[in-house]
Structures are given as C-alpha cells and as structure tokens.
Amino acid sequence: MINAADTAAPLLEVNRLTVDIDVDGEIRHILNGVSFTLKAGEALGLVGESGSGKSMTVKAIDRLLPRGARQGGSIRFRGRDIATFKGSEARRYCSEVAMVFQDPRVAINPVRKIGDFMTEAIVTNGGVSRREANRRAVDMLARLRIPDGARRLEQYPHELSGGLLQRVMIASTLLTEPKLLLADEPTTALDVSTQAEIMLILNDLRRDLGLAVIFITHDLELAGAICDGLAVMYAGEIVEQGPHVYEAPRHPYTVELMAARPDIERRVKRLPVLTYNLERHRALTAGVPAAAGEEQRR
Ligand SMILES: Nc1ncnc2c1ncn2[C@@H]1O[C@H](COP(=O)(O)OP(=O)(O)OP(=O)(O)O)[C@@H](O)[C@H]1O
Numbered sequence: 296m297i298n299a300a301d302t303a304a305p306l307l308e309v310n311r312l313t314v315d316i317d318v319d320g321e322i323r324h325i326l327n328g329v330s331f332t333l334k335a336g337e338a339l340g341l342v343g344e345s346g347s348g349k350s351m352t353v354k355a356i357d358r359l360l361p362r363g364a365r366q367g368g369s370i371r372f373r374g375r376d377i378a379t380f381k382g383s384e385a386r387r388y389c390s391e392v393a394m395v396f397q398d399p400r401v402a403i404n405p406v407r408k409i410g411d412f413m414t415e416a417i418v419t420n421g422g423v424s425r426r427e428a429n430r431r432a433v434d435m436l437a438r439l440r441i442p443d444g445a446r447r448l449e450q451y452p453h454e455l456s457g458g459l460l461q462r463v464m465i466a467s468t469l470l471t472e473p474k475l476l477l478a479d480e481p482t483t484a485l486d487v488s489t490q491a492e493i494m495l496i497l498n499d500l501r502r503d504l505g506l507a508v509i510f511i512t513h514d515l516e517l518a519g520a521i522c523d524g525l526a527v528m529y530a531g532e533i534v535e536q537g538p539h540v541y542e543a544p545r546h547p548y549t550v551e552l553m554a555a556r557p558d559i560e561r562r563v564k565r566l567p568v569l570t571y572n573l574e575r576h577r578a579l580t581a582g583v584p585a586a587a588g589e590e591q592r593r
Pocket residue numbers: 316318323325343344345346347348349350351352361
C-alpha cells in the first residue's frame with residue numbers, strides 16, 4: 296500500500312483481483328490476487344516484464360476485459376464495487392476513469408478533425424454546447440503546452456507529430472474531468488526527449504488537477520522519479536510495492552529487474568535530456584524563455 300500513514304480514504308481499492316481466460320478450453324490464470332490502493336492525486340508506477348499482467352490490471356479497472364474473461368476479487372471506486380455500477384452510475388464511472396493508450400494513432404480516427412474528436416464526449420454526453428466545448432478544448436491544449444489551440448482543432452491527425460498527437464489525446468481525455476487516469480505506456484512510441492516532456496507535463500497536471508494516475512511503464516527510472524510508489528508485477532502477481540521500491544528494492548525479482556535496466560553509460564547520456572526538459576518545462580510554465588543553449592540541444 297502507498298502512503299499507509301495517510302488516513303485519507305482511497306479513491307481506488309483493488310483487492311485480490313484475479314482474471315482467468317479460457318484459451319481453447321484451457322483456463323489461463325492471468326492475474327492471481329492483485330491488491331493495491333490509490334488515493335486522489337497519487338501516482339502509482341506499475342512495472343514488470345512483458346506479459347506480467349500490467350495491462351490486464353488496468354483493463355479490469357477500466358471494465359475492458361476481453362470477452363470470456365472471468366474476474367474475481369473486487370475493484371472499489373470511492374468505496375463502491377464497480378461491478379455493481381449500472382446505467383448512469385456506470386456512465387459516470389466511465390467519465391471519471393480515463394485511459395491513455397500507447398500509440399495515439401491507433402486510438403484516433405484519422406479522417407476526423409482534432410476538434411471534433413476532442414469535444415465529442417462532452418458535447419454528446421456532457422450536454423456542453425459546441426462553442427463552449429471548443430473553448431474548453433483550447434484551454435486544455437494550452438495546459439498541455441500546445442499554443443494556438445484554435446488552429447489545432449481544425450487540423451487532422453496526420454498533420455501532427457506523434458508527440459503532439461499524444462498530448463492532444465491526453466488533453467482530450469482530461470476534458471471529461473476524470474479522477475483517475477490509466478496511462479498504459481503512454482510514451483513508448485515516442486522519442487526519449489518527447490517522452491520525458493510528456494511525463495513531466497502529465498505529472499504537473501496530476502498535481503494541478505488532483506488526478507490519481509496509474510502509469511504502466513518499462514522505464515523504471517522515470518517511474519521512480521515521478522511516482523509516489525511502484526508496484527512490481529511478475530506472473531500475474533504484485534511481488535513488491537510501496538514508496539521505497541525504487542530506492543531500496545527488496546524482492547529478488549525487483550532487484551533483477553533493476554539490474555536489467557539500460558547500462559549506466561546509456562542512463563548517464565540520458566540524464567541531460569531529462570534535465571534539459573525539466574529546465575525547459577519550468578521555463579515554459581513560468582512564462583520566461585527557456586535556458587540558453589536549449590536550441591542547440593533540440
Ligand atoms: N485476450 C487474451 N486472451 C488470452 N490471454 C491474454 C489476452 N490478453 C492478454 N493475455 C495474456 O495475459 C498475460 C498478461 O498480459 P498483459 O498484456 O497484461 O501483460 P503486460 O504486463 O501488460 O505486458 P506488456 O508489457 O508486454 O504490455 C500475458 O500472458 C498475455 O499473453
């Protein structure tokens with residue numbers, strides 16, 4: 296559990312979650328008793344090797360399990376079992392929990408304008424006028440450090456770079472004012488510098504908006520740097536979790552995972568990129584020019 300000393304009620308409680316899937320008559324145990332809690336505004340990094348069950352865990356939270364999957368245990372949101380949500384409660388839950396996917400180009404309709412895509416949910420389900428929806432979209436784009444939002448709303452996805460499009464996706468997700476963001480490797484498809492920038496922006500937003508976030512990532516450094524705690528998954532179970540996992544891993548699997556990180560030379564090379572982005576990001580936030588030399592490093 297994260298911040299066990301803190302007594303605020305959890306926003307999300309995942310308790311002994313199991314998921315079994317029938318594959319050609321053979322039952323596969325995908326999740327074997329996953330438990331963790333998350334409070335409003337907290338960020339949890341869900342890490343572990345490929346196939347360990349990270350995506351399946353967030354799919355269960357998002358009520359998007361594959362057909363034929365059987366779920367056990369419970370997932371509680373604000374103290375209530377999400378399996379009991381029906382009708383308007385289910386719709387409310389859908390708008391309070393949002394997912395950001397790995398590759399924005401897979402999740403966006405290529406023939407629709409960015410503005411139509413971004414505002415659809417709040418116009419159709421939220422009863423917001425198109426004019427007001429466009430205003431909110433431009434505001435949200437600005438929060439994601441995308442200037443000239445009105446022009447962006449008129450563009451099509453192919454006119455935007457991958458990094459810009461992922462920021463548009465995040466902005467669009469946040470328009471429904473979710474309380475929990477599920478980010479399944481949101482920057483994997485992007486280059487390292489854009490990855491760091493997006494993660495920093497997301498991290499600032501979660502503080503500003505009091506958003507709880509589950510980051511699925513293979514990047515232990517980034518997760519360790521921005522999350523309140525890590526949960527390490529192996530073969531459908533969480534083998535270790537807490538606020539000090541990154542600095543002081545105890546489980547042999549976590550120790551192995553840490554040892555398998557990119558070699559030290561690569562990490563040291565990467566540090567200036569992170570520092571650079573942090574400086575640039577702070578400068579942008581404060582509305583002053585970025586540090587000298589930035590252009591050379593771009
Ligand atoms: N629809 C499905 N039917 C059967 N098995 C599945 C299905 N989807 C996923 N699995 C299996 O469930 C296990 C967990 O998959 P999951 O996608 O959650 O892993 P992951 O930790 O997110 O991996 P990655 O980092 O590669 O995304 C894997 O063994 C995967 O093969």
